[in-house]
Amino acid sequence: MSKDRAILPAEWEPQGGVMLTWPHDKTDWLPYLDDINETYIQMAAAIALRERLLVVTPDAEETTGKLHARLGDEMMRNVRVVQLPTNDTWARDHGFITLRTADGKALLLDFCFNGWGNKFEAGLDNDINRGLLASLRDENIYENHLDFVLEGGSIESDGRGTIFTTTSCLLAPHRNQPMTREQIDLRLRETLRADRVIWIEHGQLAGDDTDGHIDTIVRPCAHDTILYIRCDDHTDEHYGDFMKMEMQLRKLRTADGEPYKLLPLPFPDPIYHDGERLPATYANFLIINGAVLVPTYGQPANDAKAMATLQQAFPDHEMIPIDSTIITRQHGSIHCCTMQFPKEMQF
Numbered sequence: 001m002s003k004d005r006a007i008l009p010a011e012w013e014p015q016g017g018v019m020l021t022w023p024h025d026k027t028d029w030l031p032y033l034d035d036i037n038e039t040y041i042q043m044a045a046a047i048a049l050r051e052r053l054l055v056v057t058p059d060a061e062e063t064t065g066k067l068h069a070r071l072g073d074e075m076m077r078n079v080r081v082v083q084l085p086t087n088d089t090w091a092r093d094h095g096f097i098t099l100r101t102a103d104g105k106a107l108l109l110d111f112c113f114n115g116w117g118n119k120f121e122a123g124l125d126n127d128i129n130r131g132l133l134a135s136l137r138d139e140n141i142y143e144n145h146l147d148f149v150l151e152g153g154s155i156e157s158d159g160r161g162t163i164f165t166t167t168s169c170l171l172a173p174h175r176n177q178p179m180t181r182e183q184i185d186l187r188l189r190e191t192l193r194a195d196r197v198i199w200i201e202h203g204q205l206a207g208d209d210t211d212g213h214i215d216t217i218v219r220p221c222a223h224d225t226i227l228y229i230r231c232d233d234h235t236d237e238h239y240g241d242f243m244k245m246e247m248q249l250r251k252l253r254t255a256d257g258e259p260y261k262l263l264p265l266p267f268p269d270p271i272y273h274d275g276e277r278l279p280a281t282y283a284n285f286l287i288i289n290g291a292v293l294v295p296t297y298g299q300p301a302n303d304a305k306a307m308a309t310l311q312q313a314f315p316d317h318e319m320i321p322i323d324s325t326i327i328t329r330q331h332g333s334i335h336c337c338t339m340q341f342p343k344e345m346q347f
Contacts, residue, residue: 005102005193006099006100006101006102006107006193007099007100007157007159007160007161007193007194008097008098008099008100008155008157008159008163008192008193008194009099009100009157009159009342010157010158010159010160010220010223011156011157011286011287011340012159012221012222012287012314013159013342013343014289014342014343015051015288015289015340015341015342015343016051016052016106016341016342016343016344016345016346016347017047017051017052017053017054017340017341017345017347018047018051018052018053018054018286018288018338018339018340018341019053019054019055019056019091019095019338019339019340019341020040020043020044020047020053020054020055020056020089020091020337020338021055021056021057021086021088021089021090021091021094021095021125021128021337022040022055022056022057022063022086022089023036023037023040023089024057024058024059024086026058027086027087027088027089028088028330029089029330032326032329035326036326036327037066039322039323039324039326039327040337041066041067041070041071042322043286043293043322043334043337043338044067044070044071044079045070045071045075046288046291046293046320046322047288047293047338048071048075048076048078048079049075049078050288050289050290050291051078051288051289052078052079052080052347053078053079053080054080054082054132054341054347055067055079055080055081055082056082056084056086056091056128056132057081057082057083057084057086058083058084058085058086059083060081060082060083063081064079064081067079067081080135080347082131082132082135084124084127084128084131084132085124085127086124086125086128087115087120087121087122087123087124087125088120088122088125089337090125090153090332090336090337091337091338091339092151092152092153092215092335092336092337092338092339093113093116093151093152093153093154093210093336094113094122094125094126094128094129094151095128095129095152095339096108096109096110096129096132096339096341097109097111097150097152097155097192098341098342098345099192099193099342100342100344101141101344104344105139105140105141105344106139106140106141106341106342106344106345106346107140107141107143108129108133108136108140108141108142108143109143109145109191109192110129110130110142110143110144110145110146111145111146111148111149111150111151112126112145112146112147112148112149112150113125113126113149113151114126114149114174114175116151116209116210116211117149117172117173117174117175117211118174119209120209126146135347136346136347137346137347139346140345140346140347143191145191148176148187148191149175149176150188150191151169151210151213152339153210153213153214153215153216153335153336154166154169154170154210154213154214154215155188155192155214156214156215156218156219156220157192157194157220158220158222158223159223160223160255161193161194161195161196161255162194162195162196162197162198162220162223162254162255163188163189163192163194163196163197163198164197164198164200164214164218164220165188165197165198165199165200165214166199166200166201166203166211166212166213166214166217167181167199167200167201168203168204168211168212169210169211169212169213169214170184170199171184172211172212181199185197185199195255196255198252200214200217200218200245200248200249201244201245201248202241202242202244202245202248203217203218203228203229203241203242203245204241205217205238205279205281206237206238206277206279207276207277207278207279207331208279208331209331210331213336215283215284215335215336216229216279216281216283216284216333217229217242217245217281217283218245218249218283219283219285221263221313221314222261222313223254223255224254224256224258224260224261225260225261225262225263225313226249226252226260226261226262226263227263227264227265227283227309227310227313228245228246228249228262228263228264228265228283229242229264229265229266229267229281229282229283230242230246230264230265230266230267231243231267232266232267233267236267236270238267242267246262246264249262250262263309263312263313264309265281265282265283265305265306265309265310266282266302266305266306266309267302268280268281268282268297268299268302269297269299269302271297271325271328273329278328278329278331279328279331279332280295280297280324280325280328280333281295281333282294282295282302282306282309282310283335284324284332284333284334284335284336285310285334285335286334286335286338286340287314287317287340288340290316290317290318291317291318291319291320292310292314292317292318292319292320293320293322293334293338294306294307294310294319294320294321294322294334295322295324295327295328295333295334296321296322296323296324297323297324297325297328298323298325303321307319307321322334
Protein backbone atom coordinates (compact mmCIF):
# COMPACT_ATOMS: atom_id res chain seq x y z
CA MET A 1 0.00 0.00 0.00
CA SER A 2 1.38 3.40 -0.96
CA LYS A 3 2.37 5.53 2.01
CA ASP A 4 0.92 8.66 0.37
CA ARG A 5 -2.57 7.22 -0.07
CA ALA A 6 -5.59 7.94 2.11
CA ILE A 7 -6.91 5.08 4.20
CA LEU A 8 -9.98 4.16 6.23
CA PRO A 9 -8.57 3.87 9.75
CA ALA A 10 -9.40 0.96 11.98
CA GLU A 11 -11.91 1.87 14.68
CA TRP A 12 -9.37 1.24 17.45
CA GLU A 13 -7.07 3.97 16.13
CA PRO A 14 -7.13 7.43 17.81
CA GLN A 15 -10.43 9.21 17.27
CA GLY A 16 -11.43 12.85 17.01
CA GLY A 17 -15.03 12.25 17.95
CA VAL A 18 -18.25 10.28 17.57
CA MET A 19 -21.58 11.26 16.04
CA LEU A 20 -25.03 10.49 17.47
CA THR A 21 -28.30 11.27 15.71
CA TRP A 22 -30.79 11.87 18.51
CA PRO A 23 -34.18 10.09 18.90
CA HIS A 24 -37.36 12.17 18.73
CA ASP A 25 -41.13 11.76 18.74
CA LYS A 26 -41.45 11.59 14.94
CA THR A 27 -39.47 8.34 14.85
CA ASP A 28 -40.43 4.74 15.63
CA TRP A 29 -38.87 5.31 19.06
CA LEU A 30 -42.02 7.14 20.20
CA PRO A 31 -43.55 4.26 22.27
CA TYR A 32 -40.41 4.12 24.45
CA LEU A 33 -38.88 7.54 23.83
CA ASP A 34 -37.88 8.15 27.46
CA ASP A 35 -36.13 4.79 27.62
CA ILE A 36 -34.15 5.30 24.43
CA ASN A 37 -33.24 8.85 25.48
CA GLU A 38 -31.75 7.38 28.66
CA THR A 39 -29.71 4.91 26.60
CA TYR A 40 -28.46 7.69 24.33
CA ILE A 41 -27.52 9.86 27.31
CA GLN A 42 -25.47 6.97 28.71
CA MET A 43 -23.66 6.61 25.40
CA ALA A 44 -23.17 10.37 25.16
CA ALA A 45 -21.66 10.55 28.65
CA ALA A 46 -19.21 7.72 27.97
CA ILE A 47 -18.10 9.35 24.72
CA ALA A 48 -17.90 12.98 25.90
CA LEU A 49 -15.75 11.94 28.85
CA ARG A 50 -13.09 10.70 26.43
CA GLU A 51 -13.45 12.61 23.16
CA ARG A 52 -15.66 15.01 21.25
CA LEU A 53 -19.31 14.26 20.57
CA LEU A 54 -21.28 15.55 17.59
CA VAL A 55 -25.05 15.37 18.09
CA VAL A 56 -27.51 15.82 15.23
CA THR A 57 -31.08 16.58 16.28
CA PRO A 58 -34.21 18.31 14.94
CA ASP A 59 -34.48 20.24 18.24
CA ALA A 60 -31.11 21.53 19.39
CA GLU A 61 -32.46 23.42 22.41
CA GLU A 62 -34.33 20.43 23.85
CA THR A 63 -31.51 17.96 23.21
CA THR A 64 -28.87 20.30 24.61
CA GLY A 65 -30.96 20.70 27.74
CA LYS A 66 -31.22 16.95 28.25
CA LEU A 67 -27.51 16.49 27.73
CA HIS A 68 -26.47 19.38 29.97
CA ALA A 69 -28.69 18.17 32.81
CA ARG A 70 -26.79 14.87 32.92
CA LEU A 71 -23.33 15.67 31.58
CA GLY A 72 -22.71 19.01 33.30
CA ASP A 73 -20.60 21.96 32.19
CA GLU A 74 -17.25 20.19 31.91
CA MET A 75 -18.32 17.34 29.63
CA MET A 76 -20.58 19.63 27.60
CA ARG A 77 -17.45 21.43 26.43
CA ASN A 78 -16.79 18.29 24.40
CA VAL A 79 -20.29 18.31 22.85
CA ARG A 80 -21.36 19.98 19.62
CA VAL A 81 -25.11 19.98 18.85
CA VAL A 82 -26.26 20.65 15.28
CA GLN A 83 -29.92 21.14 14.40
CA LEU A 84 -31.05 19.29 11.27
CA PRO A 85 -34.26 17.45 10.29
CA THR A 86 -33.98 13.66 10.54
CA ASN A 87 -36.03 10.57 9.75
CA ASP A 88 -34.36 8.28 12.27
CA THR A 89 -31.23 7.79 14.37
CA TRP A 90 -28.85 5.33 12.67
CA ALA A 91 -25.73 7.47 12.40
CA ARG A 92 -23.60 4.48 11.41
CA ASP A 93 -25.41 4.23 8.12
CA HIS A 94 -26.07 7.85 7.15
CA GLY A 95 -22.93 9.45 8.58
CA PHE A 96 -19.73 10.26 6.73
CA ILE A 97 -17.30 7.42 6.15
CA THR A 98 -14.10 9.28 6.96
CA LEU A 99 -10.65 8.50 5.66
CA ARG A 100 -7.31 9.85 6.87
CA THR A 101 -5.17 11.45 4.16
CA ALA A 102 -1.40 11.15 3.97
CA ASP A 103 -1.01 14.83 4.85
CA GLY A 104 -3.12 14.57 7.98
CA LYS A 105 -6.56 15.70 6.84
CA ALA A 106 -9.99 14.11 7.10
CA LEU A 107 -11.53 12.96 3.81
CA LEU A 108 -15.33 12.87 4.22
CA LEU A 109 -16.95 10.35 1.89
CA ASP A 110 -20.66 10.96 1.38
CA PHE A 111 -22.51 7.91 0.07
CA CYS A 112 -26.20 7.42 -0.64
CA PHE A 113 -28.30 6.12 2.23
CA ASN A 114 -31.65 4.82 0.96
CA GLY A 115 -33.11 3.19 4.06
CA TRP A 116 -31.40 -0.20 3.57
CA GLY A 117 -32.67 -0.82 0.08
CA ASN A 118 -35.75 1.46 0.15
CA LYS A 119 -37.28 -0.36 3.13
CA PHE A 120 -37.82 2.90 5.05
CA GLU A 121 -38.09 6.62 4.28
CA ALA A 122 -34.59 8.09 4.50
CA GLY A 123 -34.55 11.30 2.47
CA LEU A 124 -33.84 13.57 5.44
CA ASP A 125 -31.15 11.25 6.80
CA ASN A 126 -29.51 11.09 3.38
CA ASP A 127 -29.23 14.91 3.48
CA ILE A 128 -27.62 15.09 6.94
CA ASN A 129 -24.04 15.05 5.69
CA ARG A 130 -24.58 18.00 3.36
CA GLY A 131 -26.32 19.81 6.20
CA LEU A 132 -23.34 19.17 8.46
CA LEU A 133 -20.80 20.55 6.00
CA ALA A 134 -21.60 24.16 6.89
CA SER A 135 -20.86 23.36 10.55
CA LEU A 136 -17.54 21.62 9.95
CA ARG A 137 -14.10 23.15 9.61
CA ASP A 138 -12.76 23.96 6.15
CA GLU A 139 -9.72 21.72 6.73
CA ASN A 140 -11.91 18.70 6.03
CA ILE A 141 -12.14 17.45 2.44
CA TYR A 142 -15.54 16.43 1.02
CA GLU A 143 -16.12 13.80 -1.66
CA ASN A 144 -19.53 13.20 -3.21
CA HIS A 145 -20.32 9.52 -3.83
CA LEU A 146 -24.10 9.84 -3.79
CA ASP A 147 -24.35 7.73 -6.93
CA PHE A 148 -23.40 4.67 -4.84
CA VAL A 149 -25.41 3.17 -1.96
CA LEU A 150 -23.17 2.30 1.00
CA GLU A 151 -23.93 2.15 4.71
CA GLY A 152 -21.19 2.45 7.30
CA GLY A 153 -22.41 -0.69 9.05
CA SER A 154 -21.85 -2.72 5.89
CA ILE A 155 -18.06 -2.33 5.97
CA GLU A 156 -15.21 -2.84 8.43
CA SER A 157 -11.56 -1.81 8.02
CA ASP A 158 -8.40 -3.21 9.59
CA GLY A 159 -6.64 0.11 8.93
CA ARG A 160 -4.13 -1.62 6.68
CA GLY A 161 -6.01 -1.76 3.40
CA THR A 162 -8.39 -4.68 4.01
CA ILE A 163 -12.14 -4.09 3.95
CA PHE A 164 -14.65 -6.66 5.24
CA THR A 165 -18.22 -6.80 3.95
CA THR A 166 -21.04 -9.28 3.30
CA THR A 167 -22.51 -10.57 0.08
CA SER A 168 -26.00 -10.58 1.59
CA CYS A 169 -25.97 -6.81 2.07
CA LEU A 170 -23.98 -5.33 -0.78
CA LEU A 171 -25.63 -7.60 -3.35
CA ALA A 172 -29.13 -7.14 -1.91
CA PRO A 173 -31.95 -5.66 -4.03
CA HIS A 174 -32.33 -1.88 -4.36
CA ARG A 175 -28.74 -1.10 -3.39
CA ASN A 176 -26.53 -0.83 -6.48
CA GLN A 177 -28.08 -3.04 -9.16
CA PRO A 178 -27.27 -3.82 -11.89
CA MET A 179 -23.66 -3.67 -10.68
CA THR A 180 -22.00 -7.06 -10.30
CA ARG A 181 -20.02 -8.22 -7.28
CA GLU A 182 -16.79 -7.58 -9.22
CA GLN A 183 -17.88 -4.03 -10.06
CA ILE A 184 -18.89 -3.31 -6.46
CA ASP A 185 -15.60 -4.76 -5.22
CA LEU A 186 -13.71 -2.41 -7.52
CA ARG A 187 -15.82 0.58 -6.46
CA LEU A 188 -15.13 -0.16 -2.79
CA ARG A 189 -11.40 -0.44 -3.37
CA GLU A 190 -11.33 2.78 -5.37
CA THR A 191 -13.44 4.95 -3.06
CA LEU A 192 -12.11 3.54 0.24
CA ARG A 193 -8.52 3.44 -1.12
CA ALA A 194 -8.27 -0.22 -0.14
CA ASP A 195 -6.11 -3.07 -1.39
CA ARG A 196 -8.64 -5.86 -1.06
CA VAL A 197 -12.19 -6.70 0.01
CA ILE A 198 -13.07 -9.81 2.01
CA TRP A 199 -16.64 -10.92 1.36
CA ILE A 200 -18.35 -12.88 4.15
CA GLU A 201 -20.84 -15.31 2.65
CA HIS A 202 -22.84 -16.36 5.73
CA GLY A 203 -24.18 -15.03 9.04
CA GLN A 204 -27.69 -13.64 8.58
CA LEU A 205 -29.42 -12.63 11.83
CA ALA A 206 -33.17 -13.11 12.22
CA GLY A 207 -34.98 -9.78 12.37
CA ASP A 208 -32.18 -7.83 10.67
CA ASP A 209 -33.40 -4.97 8.46
CA THR A 210 -29.99 -4.34 6.91
CA ASP A 211 -29.68 -7.55 4.87
CA GLY A 212 -26.68 -8.58 6.96
CA HIS A 213 -24.37 -5.77 8.03
CA ILE A 214 -20.85 -6.94 8.78
CA ASP A 215 -20.78 -5.01 12.08
CA THR A 216 -23.42 -7.35 13.52
CA ILE A 217 -21.42 -10.54 12.96
CA VAL A 218 -17.68 -10.02 12.23
CA ARG A 219 -15.36 -7.30 13.53
CA PRO A 220 -11.59 -7.02 13.05
CA CYS A 221 -9.88 -6.08 16.32
CA ALA A 222 -6.28 -6.09 15.06
CA HIS A 223 -4.73 -6.57 11.63
CA ASP A 224 -4.48 -10.32 12.32
CA THR A 225 -7.43 -10.95 14.69
CA ILE A 226 -11.19 -11.20 14.14
CA LEU A 227 -14.04 -11.12 16.63
CA TYR A 228 -17.16 -12.92 15.50
CA ILE A 229 -20.38 -14.27 16.97
CA ARG A 230 -20.65 -18.03 17.29
CA CYS A 231 -23.87 -19.98 17.74
CA ASP A 232 -23.31 -23.10 19.86
CA ASP A 233 -26.96 -24.08 20.24
CA HIS A 234 -27.75 -26.87 17.76
CA THR A 235 -31.48 -26.12 18.11
CA ASP A 236 -31.15 -22.43 17.23
CA GLU A 237 -32.28 -21.37 13.76
CA HIS A 238 -28.93 -19.64 13.24
CA TYR A 239 -26.74 -22.65 13.98
CA GLY A 240 -26.10 -24.01 10.48
CA ASP A 241 -25.48 -20.66 8.79
CA PHE A 242 -23.14 -19.41 11.50
CA MET A 243 -21.16 -22.66 11.49
CA LYS A 244 -20.61 -22.07 7.76
CA MET A 245 -19.48 -18.53 8.56
CA GLU A 246 -16.98 -19.82 11.10
CA MET A 247 -15.63 -22.29 8.55
CA GLN A 248 -15.10 -19.44 6.08
CA LEU A 249 -13.33 -17.34 8.72
CA ARG A 250 -10.94 -20.22 9.41
CA LYS A 251 -9.97 -20.28 5.75
CA LEU A 252 -9.32 -16.54 5.49
CA ARG A 253 -5.78 -15.19 5.37
CA THR A 254 -4.34 -11.83 6.35
CA ALA A 255 -2.65 -9.62 3.78
CA ASP A 256 0.58 -11.31 4.90
CA GLY A 257 -0.81 -14.74 4.09
CA GLU A 258 -1.29 -15.91 7.69
CA PRO A 259 -4.47 -17.36 9.22
CA TYR A 260 -6.51 -14.95 11.31
CA LYS A 261 -6.69 -15.42 15.05
CA LEU A 262 -10.37 -15.90 15.88
CA LEU A 263 -12.11 -14.73 19.06
CA PRO A 264 -15.71 -15.96 19.34
CA LEU A 265 -18.35 -13.86 21.05
CA PRO A 266 -21.40 -15.58 22.54
CA PHE A 267 -24.79 -15.60 20.89
CA PRO A 268 -27.40 -13.89 23.09
CA ASP A 269 -30.33 -16.00 24.14
CA PRO A 270 -33.28 -15.24 21.85
CA ILE A 271 -34.99 -11.90 22.53
CA TYR A 272 -38.50 -11.30 21.22
CA HIS A 273 -40.69 -8.21 20.95
CA ASP A 274 -44.26 -8.34 19.68
CA GLY A 275 -43.64 -11.94 18.66
CA GLU A 276 -40.61 -11.13 16.51
CA ARG A 277 -37.08 -12.32 17.22
CA LEU A 278 -34.74 -9.35 17.46
CA PRO A 279 -31.21 -9.24 16.00
CA ALA A 280 -29.38 -8.88 19.32
CA THR A 281 -25.62 -9.28 18.93
CA TYR A 282 -22.50 -8.66 21.00
CA ALA A 283 -20.53 -7.83 17.85
CA ASN A 284 -22.21 -4.42 17.66
CA PHE A 285 -19.86 -2.75 20.15
CA LEU A 286 -18.26 0.68 19.71
CA ILE A 287 -14.57 1.36 20.26
CA ILE A 288 -13.71 4.87 21.48
CA ASN A 289 -10.54 6.38 22.88
CA GLY A 290 -9.56 4.19 25.82
CA ALA A 291 -12.86 2.30 26.12
CA VAL A 292 -15.30 -0.07 24.46
CA LEU A 293 -19.05 0.46 24.73
CA VAL A 294 -20.39 -3.08 25.04
CA PRO A 295 -24.03 -3.95 24.30
CA THR A 296 -25.65 -6.01 27.05
CA TYR A 297 -29.04 -7.69 27.05
CA GLY A 298 -29.91 -8.53 30.65
CA GLN A 299 -28.34 -11.99 30.31
CA PRO A 300 -25.70 -12.14 33.07
CA ALA A 301 -23.74 -15.15 31.83
CA ASN A 302 -23.69 -14.11 28.17
CA ASP A 303 -23.08 -10.45 29.00
CA ALA A 304 -20.11 -11.36 31.22
CA LYS A 305 -18.64 -13.70 28.60
CA ALA A 306 -18.90 -11.03 25.93
CA MET A 307 -17.26 -8.46 28.20
CA ALA A 308 -14.42 -10.86 28.99
CA THR A 309 -13.82 -11.67 25.31
CA LEU A 310 -13.79 -8.01 24.36
CA GLN A 311 -11.39 -7.27 27.21
CA GLN A 312 -9.10 -9.95 25.77
CA ALA A 313 -9.30 -8.28 22.37
CA PHE A 314 -8.71 -4.78 23.80
CA PRO A 315 -6.66 -5.31 26.98
CA ASP A 316 -5.83 -1.61 27.39
CA HIS A 317 -9.43 -0.43 27.07
CA GLU A 318 -12.07 0.01 29.74
CA MET A 319 -15.21 -2.06 29.14
CA ILE A 320 -18.40 0.03 29.53
CA PRO A 321 -21.64 -1.99 29.48
CA ILE A 322 -24.65 -0.29 27.90
CA ASP A 323 -28.03 -2.01 28.23
CA SER A 324 -29.12 -2.31 24.60
CA THR A 325 -32.44 -4.11 24.98
CA ILE A 326 -34.35 -0.97 23.99
CA ILE A 327 -32.10 -0.29 20.98
CA THR A 328 -32.60 -3.78 19.65
CA ARG A 329 -36.38 -3.26 19.55
CA GLN A 330 -35.67 -1.19 16.46
CA HIS A 331 -33.34 -3.91 15.17
CA GLY A 332 -30.01 -2.28 16.02
CA SER A 333 -27.47 -1.87 18.78
CA ILE A 334 -24.69 0.47 19.94
CA HIS A 335 -22.52 0.48 16.83
CA CYS A 336 -25.54 1.12 14.61
CA CYS A 337 -26.36 4.28 16.61
CA THR A 338 -22.89 5.79 16.34
CA MET A 339 -20.27 6.87 13.81
CA GLN A 340 -16.70 7.55 14.83
CA PHE A 341 -14.35 10.01 13.14
CA PRO A 342 -10.55 9.75 13.01
CA LYS A 343 -8.45 12.22 15.00
CA GLU A 344 -7.92 14.30 11.86
CA MET A 345 -11.62 15.23 11.73
CA GLN A 346 -12.24 18.89 12.59
CA PHE A 347 -15.62 19.95 14.01
